[in-house]
Amino acid sequence: MSFKLSYYNEYKSYLSHLHTMVRGVTVDEEGVKAAYEKVRDDNDDTTYALLTYSEDNTSIRVEKTGADYSEVVEVLNNESGSGLRAYCFLRVTTGDEMSVRSKFALITWIGPDVPPLKKAKVSTEKGLVKKVVENFSCEIQASDIEDVTLDKIVNEAKRCGGANYGVGK
16 A cells, blocks of 8 residues: 555656646745735735736746735736736725625736637646645636726625625615
């Protein structure tokens, strides 16, 4: 039994290594983790971290952080946004009269002009991002700017969050 488990672990490690070599994309884990922690910190005004690919498409790094999500929408909606692949970790406030809480969303943006091969790679490269950006209540994948409005994201976070009782008014 231990031989089979050992063989399986070696095989799994080999596939993981091979998968990384084929992709050739890395995540700036230190920078992304720092931005992620700022967004999660209730004592920090930072509500988003926008992650994009480097010019040579070999790494995913923090493009910008901030407190105004409309800045993200502006980046995604401009001319270069249509060919952009990006990830956004966002803190939104939800709740009712009885409690207010922070919820987190991971948004994957694939611009409408992204070539098919790059679109396909996002599905596996997102896994690298998720190793650093671990905790979020909802995940949204979009290529239409209408799908990433703050209202839609807040509604999705509420839907994913479960109970939302209120006082019945």
